[in-house]
Amino acid sequence: MRMLFKASMDTERSNELIRNGKIEGLLKAHLEKIRPEAAYFGVEGGKRTCYLVLDVQESSDLPKLAEPFFMELGAEVQYTPVMNIEELRKGLAQLG
Template structure:
């Protein structure tokens, strides 16, 4: 299932992770693990934020995916999402 993960990082913890070099390492390892189709980084609500769109095969994957972000004091949201092709397929099924 395609999901979007958005994490807003705790500023103080993320600042320390930038200084000691762990923030880029965590983001790189996360990208290698989940192989996102898209990844975005920027501010959200005054905090550092990362957004990943990826395919999650099973819900038991969530703890392993989220734990490195929790170590950064992140507030995490994971939502099922669709692209335009998925939406067309889903709406076609509604009409059937």
């Protein structure tokens, strides 16, 4: 299932990782492991926020996606099921 994964990072923890030059390596390593369809970065609610579009095969995959953000970045994490336009069309067609 396609998911929108949002991680809002703790400001103090991410500040420290930026100061010591480690944040880029942490994000790069994690993104290489999970291979998102898309990755975007911005600010939401005053916090550095990462938005990833992922194809999650099993619900048991969710901890391996979220735990590095919790543990290394002190992030608040949310998952939201999402569809692309083809999937939306298919779903709407099933309404009859």
